[in-house]
Amino acid sequence: MATKRTPSPQRHTQLLEEESFSWYNSGRFYPVHLGEVFESRYQVLGKLGYGSVSTVWLCRDLKEREYVTLKIYISEHRQARNELNVFTHIRAIKTSHPGLKLIRTLRDAFELPGKLGAHQCLTHKPLGLTLSDLRKQCGGKLPGEPVINYLLLALDFLHTEARVVHTDIQESNIMMTITDDTILKKFEYEERDEPSTCKVDGDRVIYASRALDIPDEPGYPVLCDFSNAQFGEEYYIGEVMPDLYRAPEIVLGIPWNEKIDIWSIGLMLVWDLFEGKHMFNQRLPNRDLSSAAHLARMITLLGPPPMDLLQRGKVSEDFFDKDGRLVADIVIPATSLESEEENLEGEEKALFLQFLRSMLQWEPRDRKSAKELIEDPWLQIQ
Known part of the structure; x- marks a missing residue:
């Protein structure tokens, strides 16, 4: 059940978000x-962001008198059901593993009726900058060691206790905690006093x-966004990952x-994060050629x-x-990890490259586990 106040938007012809x-x-x-x-509880204060399958809003929880974020999926989307299932699975785990606090967890879930089906809604504790935002603030590079340690701890929990594979680890899916609610209060007051641009589109x-x-x-x-995560099997098939x-x-199409x-x-x-550049960045118009490259x-x-x-x-x-031998006629300049670092x-360089190679192995079983990586000599000397 939702109650609403009527905004006074201006009309714009340009596409918005x-x-x-x-x-x-x-x-x-x-x-x-x-x-x-929503739900006689969550009052919408402003829009935090949007994606291809959802919008995200800052809300006030009128029951608990605190801020929450509300993610509203587009109607009847597979990722909505999947993410709810993963969060529900994780919430049922009884653990003292320190990695649990390093993954985003679910506070509440409900559905809203829509014209083309139900919209899954998820509420979470608010988070701040993404790792991508933080890197931009730092001029393209970050002192990555603390971040690496935290995320390896999160993965150790996911892989060993939750038995979850995230599948979509990237900078935009890693967000920093908020240590002071002042920035949330400022967001609320600024949105109230100087509302963001908005546009009327029919109703x-x-x-x-x-x-x-x-x-x-x-x-x-x-670690956030479990919309593509998987759990419950020893091996999986199908394309995932950015x-x-x-x-x-x-x-190669291997389980x-x-x-x-x-x-x-x-x-x-x-x-x-450490080098400030992508290792793989060549994209060609044809997907097979991109894969070959x-x-x-x-x-x-x-x-x-x-x-x-x-x-x-x-x-x-x-x-x-x-x-x-690779059959595609792809010209890639000769190089090595040593020369590109x-x-x-x-x-220190030798230890860093040893650490990197323990993750970047052709054969999956040759890659170290998150638990093993936490104890790696390169991280220990940082």
Whole structure:
């Protein structure tokens, strides 16, 4: 049940936020209004952000007298059901593992009726900057060691106790905790006194997002967005992971497990944050060519793939001949991890590359677990 106050929006002809998606269907996004109260409890204060399948709002919990974020999915979306199932599974785990506080957890869930079906809603404790935002504030690089330690601890909990594979570890899915509610209060007051841009579209109002202020102390990192996470099986099939972070087994069509998260940590947390650049960044118009270029880059950095791995791949023959040679005519300049690492020298560089290689292995079983990585010599000397 929702009550609402009527806003006074201006009319705009330009596409605004979620409208900019080429497949946008207004009937699939729930028509939120500022001031609206859901479940006789959650009062909408302002829009925090949007994505391809959801919008996110800062709300006041009138029952607990505190702030919450509210994620409202588009109608009847697979990811909504999946994320709720994962959060429910995690919430049922009784544990004292310190990694639990380093993942986003569910506070409440409910559904709203819509024109094209039900909208799944999830509430969470508010979080602040994403890791991507924080890196921009730091000029492109971060002192990554504390972040790496925290996220490895989060993954150790997910992999060993929850038996969950995240599948989508990237900077935008890691957010920093808020240590002072002042920035949430300021958001509320500014939205009330100087409302964000909004636009009328028939019977709905589309709002522009308002960013939270940058805090003096960003808190610690929390792993978020479990909409593509998987649990309950030893191995899984199908394509997952952002293109830039795809592990070899994903590209080759090999059943995968939690070791794809370890590959992602190596690329995103260790390399991208520490070096300030992507290890894989070539995108071609044809997806098969992009995959071939991705594999070619792996070969230059890691050496050739094991034949046993290729033999297990459902689509290996699309990229390799029977002798394990790449068949696509892809020119990748010769290079190495040693030559591309530009920030360290001597023993520290050797330990860093050893740490990186323990995650970036062709063969998933050769990658260290999160628990093993926490004890790695490179992290111990930082």
